[in-house]
Amino acid sequence: MTTTRPAADTGTVPVGTLMSIFDPLFLGIDEFGQPVYLPLIYRNMLIGGEPGAGKSSLLNTIVGHAALCDDVRLCLLDGKLVELGLYEGSADVFVGPDLDLAILTLERLQTVMDNRYAFLRSVNRQKFLPRDAFDAILVAIDEIAYFSATVGDKKDQERFMALLRDLTARGRAVGIIVVAATQRPSSDIILPSLRALFAWRFAGRCTDDVSSDIVLGHGWAKRGYSANTVDPNNQGCGYLIAEGGIPALVKACFMTNADIIRVANYAAWVRRSSTETRLTTELRAAA
Numbered sequence: 658m659t660t661t662r663p664a665a666d667t668g669t670v671p672v673g674t675l676m677s678i679f680d681p682l683f684l685g686i687d688e689f690g691q692p693v694y695l696p697l698i699y700r701n702m703l704i705g706g707e708p709g710a711g712k713s714s715l716l717n718t719i720v721g722h723a724a725l726c727d728d729v730r731l732c733l734l735d736g737k738l739v740e741l742g743l744y745e746g747s748a749d750v751f752v753g754p755d756l757d758l759a760i761l762t763l764e765r766l767q768t769v770m771d772n773r774y775a776f777l778r779s780v781n782r783q784k785f786l787p788r789d790a791f792d793a794i795l796v797a798i799d800e801i802a803y804f805s806a807t808v809g810d811k812k813d814q815e816r817f818m819a820l821l822r823d824l825t826a827r828g829r830a831v832g833i834i835v836v837a838a839t840q841r842p843s844s845d846i847i848l849p850s851l852r853a854l855f856a857w858r859f860a861g862r863c864t865d866d867v868s869s870d871i872v873l874g875h876g877w878a879k880r881g882y883s884a885n886t887v888d889p890n891n892q893g894c895g896y897l898i899a900e901g902g903i904p905a906l907v908k909a910c911f912m913t914n915a916d917i918i919r920v921a922n923y924a925a926w927v928r929r930s931s932t933e934t935r936l937t938t939e940l941r942a943a944a
């Protein structure tokens with residue numbers, strides 16, 4: 658399904674048919690060669706794996722999909738700047754290696770989330786719907802551990818994690834989707850209670866069974882599903898699990914840098930006038 662927002666709604670002329678965040682995302686192919694599509698709306702996604710496993714590439718595919726949807730705003734946090742940096746022009750908010758700004762951004766998102774719940778209550782609804790009064794928000798984080806364990810002091814790191822947990826737990830019904838990657842799938846970074854808030858989980862190659870279980874869920878390695886068995890030369894390959902499901906081996910699709918630049922430039926151009934008017938306004942009001 659593809660949709661376009663009517664020109665009168667945004668004050669801009671649509672330049673082409675865009676997608677909706679209600680459209681499923683094309684993730685890649687499974688081991689039988691079948692396409693794998695993920696619905697992102699009302700869900701969060703955790704991506705884990707050792708360095709070089711293909712996490713940032715997958716995150717770029719997800720952000721690229723969202724950038725081409727006309728009903729989702731982008732909030733990007735990237736401690737390395739270069740992993741998601743190509744999408745800065747399409748994003749309402751881009752946070753680099755700055756824990757204070759990361760916390761401030763999550764606090765403002767928390768206020769946006771609370772305001773949205775107040776709105777839903779005022780109109781007797783429980784959740785965000787297609788073509789709603791506000792856009793969905795994709796919060797993409799490349800390297801949770803950078804903000805939760807590497808920079809800043811313990812108090813700020815804990816504050817970051819508490820905010821992330823709240824957004825992940827309560828954001829879905831108001832259209833806030835959290836997609837977060839980590840190269841440190843260890844129990845100090847991803848507690849089981851946090852993992853459970855991510856309906857989709859992708860484990861790229863992991864250094865051991867324990868790390869794989871931390872992403873997929875306890876006990877899967879023993880049952881024969883361990884991302885430690887993924888060939889280190891097969892980047893982008895990993896186990897994908899949905900809440901209540903069984904892990905499936907998937908090879909994620911891959912966008913080259915040139916592909917990403919093309920998509921990001923197009924998305925930035927299409928979004929150029931609405932960037933200032935929607936989430937930015939909501940975030941400003943929440944500041």
Ligand SMILES: Nc1ncnc2c1ncn2[C@@H]1O[C@H](COP(=O)(O)OP(=O)(O)OP(=O)(O)O)[C@@H](O)[C@H]1O
Nearest residue numbers: 707708709710711712713714840892893909910911
């Ligand atoms: N789906 C894929 N198909 C083919 N090659 C891939 C795929 N994903 C990643 N790669 C290759 O693997 C390299 C490393 O990928 P990527 O940077 O995404 O890893 P990472 O897990 O994010 O690493 P780090 O944790 O160090 O940031 C890419 O530059 C690319 O060459």
